[in-house]
Amino acid sequence: MFRSLIFTILCGFAAADxxxxxxxxxxxxxxxxxxxxxxxxxxxxxxxxxxxxxxMINVHNLExxxxxxxxxxxxxxxxxxxxxxxxxxxxGTIVPSDLDRNPSDFIWVNTSLPDSLDxxxxxxxxxxxKQVRSSAGYMLTPNIWTVVLQATYGDERALKVAVANIGPIxxxxxxxxxxxxxxxxxxxxxxxxxxxxxxxxxxxxxxxxRGQDYWLLKNRSGVKYGDEGYIKMARNSQSQCGIxxxxxxxxx
Numbered sequence: 719m720f721r722s723l724i725f726t727i728l729c730g731f732a733a734a735d736x737x738x739x740x741x742x743x744x745x746x747x748x749x750x751x752x753x754x755x756x757x758x759x760x761x762x763x764x765x766x767x768x769x770x771x772x773x774m775i776n777v778h779n780l781e782x783x784x785x786x787x788x789x790x791x792x793x794x795x796x797x798x799x800x801x802x803x804x805x806x807x808x809x810g811t812i813v814p815s816d817l818d819r820n821p822s823d824f825i826w827v828n829t830s831l832p833d834s835l836d837x838x839x840x841x842x843x844x845x846x847x848k849q850v851r852s853s854a855g856y857m858l859t860p861n862i863w864t865v866v867l868q869a870t871y872g873d874e875r876a877l878k879v880a881v882a883n884i885g886p887i888x889x890x891x892x893x894x895x896x897x898x899x900x901x902x903x904x905x906x907x908x909x910x911x912x913x914x915x916x917x918x919x920x921x922x923x924x925x926x927x928r929g930q931d932y933w934l935l936k937n938r939s940g941v942k943y944g945d946e947g948y949i950k951m952a953r954n955s956q957s958q959c960g961i962x963x964x965x966x967x968x969x970x
Contacts, residue, residue: 736762736765736766736769737769740769740772744765744768747768747793751794751797751942753798764798765798767797767798767799767800768798771793771796771797771798771799771896771900772793772797774791774896774897774900775791775792775793775900778790778791778897779791782904787904787907788905788907788928789901789902789903789904789905789906789950790902790903790904791897791900791901792900792901792902793900794899794900794942794943795942796900797900799899801896804894804896805894805916811890811915811917811918813890813915813964831878831879831882832882833925833926834924834925835881835882835923835924836922836923836925836934837881837885837886837922838922838923871962871963872963874953874954874962876962876965877921877961877962877965878924878953880965881922881923881924884967885967886920886921886936887920887921887965887966887967888918888919888921888965888966888967889918889919889920889921889933889935889962889964889965890915890917890918890960890963890964891911891915891916891917891919891935891951891959891960891961892911892912892913892914892915892916892917892959892960893916893917893959894914894916895908895910895911898911898959901943901944901945901949902944902945903944903945903950904950905927905928905930905932905950905951905952906949906950906951906952907952907958908952908958911958911959911960912959912960913957913959913960913963914960915959915960915963915964917938918938919935919936919937919938919949920935920936920938921933921934921935921936921961921965922934922935922936922948924953930952931953931954931955932950932951932952932953933950933951933952933953934948934949934950935948935949935950935951936948937949
């Protein structure tokens with residue numbers, strides 16, 4: 719991570735200087751997120767990265783206003799991070815190479831499911847808190863250690879049945895995109911997203927917004943992320959970002 723920052727700083731000297739018009743906003747962002755720099759060169763590098771991320775956010779939101787996207791971005795605590803740091807900042811979810819993914823046997827083919835569901839309304843979801851990275855990494859949920867996992871095996875219909883009949887379900891997604899890191903609200907649709915999952919989240923519901931189906935996911939990065947710690951991820955979109963590939967629930 720530090721190497722990517724140094725590279726950015728060195729390249730930045732050959733590029734345009736930081737904008738003096740943004741000085742006040744830069745200071746306000748630092749104060750808001752309690753940022754401290756030990757060297758001037760470090761602050762310069764972070765400032766350049768912050769301005770690049772801010773430009774990307776503003777351009778994306780302009781495109782959203784023109785109907786090109788279904789979600790908006792916003793500056794947050796990750797604003798001074800490089801692309802490499804953002805890609806490495808998720809919870810370190812690692813899928814074991816010898817994982818035996820067996821299709822779940824809980825599917826009820828003719829089950830009638832609600833069109834929308836939000837388990838937060840039933841007080842089954844605890845408040846959003848930032849969680850530390852686990853060394854195990856894969857599908858960890860607080861206070862659950864010895865479990866047997868049933869997986870949805872890439873089937874979004876199976877995941878919908880599980881969320882509706884069992885409750886919140888652990889999922890893993892590819893969260894390496896800068897746009898994922900700065901998501902603010904709307905339905906996140908990213909065709910560049912891969913199925914190489916890097917981040918575990920909790921599916922707490924689903925629904926449809928302005929004609930677009932979505933999953934309601936609770937993040938592990940605290941309320942500073944997204945919409946108060948939540949994101950609406952595109953649903954019925956070929957398991958976008960791998961959302962249904964490793965979805966699982968514990969059998970205690």
